[in-house]
Amino acid sequence: MEEKTKIICTSCPRGCIITVTHVGKEIKEINGYTCKRGVIYAKDEFILPKRVLTSTVRISCGELPMLPVRTESAIPKNKIIECVKKICEIDVKAPVKLGQVICKNICNTNVDLIASRDIHKVV
Amino acid sequence: MKKLDYDIVVVGGGPAGLAAALEASVNSNLKILLMERSERLGGILEQCIHNGFGLSYFKEELTGPEYASRFIKEVEKKDNIDIKTGTMVIDINPDKVVIAENVEDGLFQVYAKAVVLAMGCRERTREAITIPGNRVSGVMTAGTAxxxxxINGYLPGKDIIILGSGDIGLIMARRMTLEGCNVKGVLEIMPYSSGLVRNKVQCLDDFDIPLYLNYTVTAIHGKDRVEAVSIAKVDDRLNPISETEITVSCDTLLLSIGLIPENELSKSAGVKLDGVTKGAIVDEKRETNIKGIFACGNVLQVHDLVDNVSAEAKIAGRSAVEYIEEKFDKLDKPIELKPGNNIAYLVPHRIEYKINDEKYIEIYMRVHKPMEHIRLCVLDEKGNILDSYRRDIVVPGSMETIRLKSEFIRNYDFIKVEVQE
Structure with a gap:
């Protein structure tokens, strides 16, 4: 049975509302876009929406109590909540370098969680 | 009182100050002093842990701390930049004597040949829009939260209402949700969101957080802590419609209702401000009415993208060097840039100097109201169109840039920029 899914394009401030007509996961038609970027965006967003997740983890012995972290690349949107719960359990110790892997292959996404700043150790 | 001499003093160690100091350092052997009131460099980027920074400047997507550290690492390597953090500048006078204080030096004076103002902006507060009700805790700006x-690792509350759909408000709606809070909704008094579309989708829609357009908070209730807020729909003139008023329980109200350039020091230096941008009136070098005092970044005009802040700060940093080395070549008379139909402001405000190698000057602007399928037109004094730039859509929340070609920088008293359908 044919279904319609609405997707708001984020490629520019206009925010076109694009309609993807599909049977299950198979795309039949894409409507409502006003430029090429819209078609590509809608396709990717329909097949597997992905986001870069950013958060913080607790850090001890550091100049700051929290270390900002990010997934090295985008992860599937439906994995975000699972990853956030995992991030809550992580404790690290200063010093930490920007780019350092904080959690390898977080929640089997094949993406590492990395530090997004240096945090020096304080004695 | 300790007295210091520097060629260039940069006030503020956020993205603008960092880029200005770095650019001045790269282009000269001048002695530069960078002063920052916080203990660390980076300014607001330090707390903006989300990604989306640097797409135009670095051609990659970075988080705030990553973007800042690219500049901090470069600045720290430079022999001709001295850095004073934990240092509060308390006065600048028109002769470019800067008074500051910190723990190490106490109160001290700096004699500067040129000053770059890069103090950034601050958030508008509850007081700025006078929401009636009790003075309870739990009401704060989105940036404070x-x-x-x-940074501190504290959660300000559990049941959150956000007033204002500025980007910081949207970003915080997502952030608080990921930290386990219940974000009940974002209210926006205007009929459109003032944040980027991307933030609306990725921060609200992704988490099913409702956005209520044409809504505002009419009262704050509670004894010591906020317990509820009254909200209401507004009419065309933005006045609340009393029949639509309802009360919603919450323990935290976050405000994302605009940013104001922090120009107290600029005023004491005698710098003239623009009533619309609330920042300095500048020429294309970002020089203010006071010779040798330059301004850049959010203290000059509130930007949407840090990439534009860095680009603008580079202009100011380079200009401070050119000013000291007397490299400026003036036009016979300055060309005023005048905002026309549906243009709220233009930066720079005037063009003072002959254009040398550059092919164009970038002009920043914002529109008053959203419009689709328009042209941004550059007009001469008689109203003839010199140049025009097509835009599919313009909105107040999204700054526009045009490149004014060098061939138009000649004997005009003024040039006007306006929106034409």
């Missing part, structure tokens, strides 16, 4: 969560 962002600092509590991302």
């Amino acid at each position: 962002q600092r509590y969560v991302n």
Whole structure:
């Protein structure tokens, strides 16, 4: 049975509302876009929406109590909540370098969680 | 009192100050002093842990701390930049004597040949829009909450209402949700969101957080802590419609209702401000009415993208060097840039100098109201169109840039920029 899914394009401030007509996961038609970027965006967003997740983890012995972290690349949107719960359990110790892997292959996404700043150790 | 001499003093160690100091350092052997009131460089980027920074400047997507550290690492390597953090500048006078204080030096004076103002902006507060009700705790700006969560590791509350759909408000809606809070909704008094579309989708829609357009908070209730807020729909003139008023329980109200350039020091230096941008009136070098005092970044005009802040700060940093080395070549008379139909402001405000190698000057602007399928037109004094730039859509929340070609920088008293359908 044919279904319609609405997707708001984020490629520019206009925010076109694009309609993807599909049977299950198979795309039949894409409507409502006003430029090429819209078609590509809608396709990717329909097949597997992905986001870069950013958060913080607790850090001890550091100049700051929290270390900002990010997934090295985008992860599937439906994995975000699972990853956030995992991030809550992580404790690290200063010093930490920007780019350092904080959690390898977080929640089997094949993406590492990395530090997004240096945090020096304080004695 | 300790007295110091520097060629260039940069006030503020956020993205603008960092880029200005770095650019001045790269282009000269001048002695530069960078002063920052916080203990660390980076300014607001430190707490903006989300990604989306640097797409135009670095051609990659970075988080705030990553973007800042690219500049901090470069600045720290430079022999001709001295850095004073934990240092509060308390006065600048028109002769470019800067008075500051910190723990190490006490109160001290700096004699500067040129000053770059890069103090950034601050958030509008509850007082700025006078929401009636009790003076309870739990009412704070979105940026304050962002600092509590991302830097200090505190959660400001559990049941959240956000007033204002500025980007910081949207970003915090997502951030608080990911930290386990219940974000009940974002209210926006205007009929459109003032944040980027991307933030609306990725921060609200992704988490099913409702956005209520044409809504505002009419009262704050509670004894010591906020317990509820009254909200109401507004009419065409933005006045609340009393029949639509309802009360919603919450323990935290976050405000994302605009940013104001922090120009107290500029005023004491005698710098003239623009009533619309609330920042300095500048020429294309970002020089203010006071010779040798330059301004850049959010203290000059509130930007949407840090990439534009860095680009603008580079202009100011380079210009401070050119000013000291007397490299400026003036036009016979300055060309005023005048905002026309549906243009709220233009930066720079005037063009003072002959254009040398550059092919164009970038002009920043914002529109008053959203419009689709328009042209941004550059007009001469008689109203003839010199140049025009097509835009599919313009909105107040999204700054526009045009490149004014060098061939138009000649004997005009003024040039006007306006929106034409």
